[in-house]
Structures are given as C-alpha cells and as structure tokens.
Amino acid sequence: MEQTGSRDTRLRRKMSRLATGALAGLAATAAAVPAAADVLNVPQNWQMGMMPPHSEMAQNMVNFHNGLLWVITVITIFVGVLLLICIFRFNEKKNPNPSRTSHNTMLEVAWTVIPILILVGIAIPSFRLLREQVIIPEPDIVVKVTGHSWYWEYEYPEDQGGFSFISTMLDREEAEEIGQPYLLAVDNEMVVPVGANVAVQVTAQGVLHAFALPSFGVKMDAVPGRLNETWFRAEREGIYFGQCSELCGSGHAFMPIAVRVVSEEAYAEWLDEARAMFASVDDERQVASSD
Numbered sequence: 001m002e003q004t005g006s007r008d009t010r011l012r013r014k015m016s017r018l019a020t021g022a023l024a025g026l027a028a029t030a031a032a033v034p035a036a037a038d039v040l041n042v043p044q045n046w047q048m049g050m051m052p053p054h055s056e057m058a059q060n061m062v063n064f065h066n067g068l069l070w071v072i073t074v075i076t077i078f079v080g081v082l083l084l085i086c087i088f089r090f091n092e093k094k095n096p097n098p099s100r101t102s103h104n105t106m107l108e109v110a111w112t113v114i115p116i117l118i119l120v121g122i123a124i125p126s127f128r129l130l131r132e133q134v135i136i137p138e139p140d141i142v143v144k145v146t147g148h149s150w151y152w153e154y155e156y157p158e159d160q161g162g163f164s165f166i167s168t169m170l171d172r173e174e175a176e177e178i179g180q181p182y183l184l185a186v187d188n189e190m191v192v193p194v195g196a197n198v199a200v201q202v203t204a205q206g207v208l209h210a211f212a213l214p215s216f217g218v219k220m221d222a223v224p225g226r227l228n229e230t231w232f233r234a235e236r237e238g239i240y241f242g243q244c245s246e247l248c249g250s251g252h253a254f255m256p257i258a259v260r261v262v263s264e265e266a267y268a269e270w271l272d273e274a275r276a277m278f279a280s281v282d283d284e285r286q287v288a289s290s291d
C-alpha cells in the first residue's frame with residue numbers, strides 16, 4: 001500500500017479520533033477498563049533497578065539479574081582485595097626481594113576450575129530462562145506487530161477479528177487529558193485479555209525496530225522481511241508501556257508501545273468494537289489511496 005505523507009497523516013488523525021471515541025465507549029461499557037491509576041510501570045524520579053515485573057517471565061528475569069549481581073559483587077570484591085594486597089604488601093619498598101615461584105599446580109588448577117564452575121552455575125539458569133522465552137506455549141491469541149517509520153501497526157488475524165490498526169504517540173495535551181505519560185501514551189493501544197498466552201509475531205517495514213515491553217520480559221527485533229516470534233502472559237489488568245528498542249531513525253523516541261490488559265469480557269467487547277471501527281478505517285484507507 002503506497003501512501004503519500006499527507007494521506008498518511010490524515011489517516012492517522014482520523015484513526016486517532018476514532019480511537020478516542022472507542023476508548024470512551026469501552027470505558028462506558030466495561031467497568032474492568034483500568035483508570036489512570038492503573039497505568040503501570042511509569043518511570044519515576046530516582047528510580048533504580050529494573051522495571052517492576054508483571055509476568056512470570058519478567059519476574060524470573062529480574063531474579064536471575066539480581067542473583068548475577070551477587071555473583072559479580074563477590075567476584076569484584078575478591079579481585080579488588082587481591083589487587084590491594086599486591087599493591088600494599090608486595091610493592092618494591094615493602095618486598096624488595098620478590099619470590100621466584102613460577103608454578104603452583106594446585107593454584108593453577110583452582111583458578112581454572114573455580115571460574116568454570118561459576119560459569120556453568122550461571123549458564124544453567126540462563127539457558128533455562130532462554131528456553132522459556134524461545135519455546136512459545138500454545139497461544140490463546142496471536143497478534144502481529146509491524147514496526148513502521150515511526151509507529152506501530154497491530155494486526156489481529158482472521159480467526160480473532162481480522163483487522164489491523166496503527167498506533168501513534170499522543171501529543172502532550174492529549175496524553176495529559178487521559179492521565180497517561182507523554183512519550184508513552186498512544187492513540188490505539190494493543191489490547192489483550194488477562195492471563196492469556198499472547199503470541200506476538202514481530203516484523204518491520206523499511207528499517208529495523210524492536211518490540212520491547214520490559215514489564216513482561218519481552219524484547220524482540222523487528223526485521224523487514226522476517227517474522228520473529230515472542231510471547232507473554234500478563235497476570236494483572238492495566239496499561240503497560242514499552243518503547244522501540246532499536247535505534248531506527250529520527251522518530252525512534254516517538255514510537256511507544258502501549259498494551260492494555262483487560263478482562264476476558266472487556267476483551268470480547270473491545271474485539272467487537274475494534275472490528276467495526278477498524279473495518280471502516282480500512283475502507284477509508286482504500287479510498288485514500290485511490291484518489
């Protein structure tokens with residue numbers, strides 16, 4: 001589908017208006033839709049560490065990261081202490097006649113075997129985690145995500161509605177109006193049901209992007225001409241944010257990802273509305289590209 005810039009902008013404005021209406025409709029019909037207070041994982045001043053995890057996978061990643069931090073800390077302290085001992089006890093002044101020892105079999109075996117054991121100890125949980133990510137469980141829903149320059153497109157395949165829509169960043173006033181953070185809030189969120197296995201097929205048009213949702217432990221490259229796959233299972237309703245995580249060009253910072261996790265019922269309602277709404281947008285798009 002070839003589009004000129006102005007058509008594209010017109011289309012996006014129209015979709016943005018439609019989305020605002022849909023959001024209002026959804027909020028009215030579904031009590032489960034989270035309010036601004038349920039906006040999760042917004043960066044805070046002086047925040048440290050990883051974003052709070054909201055899926056089992058993300059929790060496992062954070063645990064692994066924290067475990068590694070201990071290993072690294074102990075090794076760094078150990079090496080630091082050895083270094084200080086060398087500097088202060090074995091310098092030229094204090095130790096004018098250095099030992100001529102050049103071999104110590106026990107020591108050499110130890111400093112080879114102990115690091116190997118440490119690395120194997122790290123590798124086991126690391127590969128277990130990788131396996132959890134790579135082997136996708138039976139999906140409840142599948143969403144295809146396409147990175148464009150510079151916005152995301154979400155496609156719900158035929159058996160789940162058969163529609164697609166684009167998701168663009170809201171400007172400052174629009175974001176404040178709905179109580180969401182500027183630079184993260186979008187017009188059309190990706191909506192998924194809580195507790196469902198969501199398989200995400202990730203690709204791109206034009207240049208590389210990366211679909212990243214830290215609170216679910218998801219980061220997948222979006223490569224033109226290739227379909228990558230990842231998955232997540234959200235355990236709590238709310239709005240979760242991510243950002244494109246591959247330096248893709250001038251709009252890289254302005255293509256946030258927002259996922260709204262809702263109850264099964266709210267999801268079914270959203271599907272109905274989205275199907276109606278984005279089907280009409282699709283017509284519009286065809287009109288727009290034929291004039």
Ligand SMILES: [Cu+2]
Nearest residue numbers: 209244248252
């Ligand atoms: Cu990008």
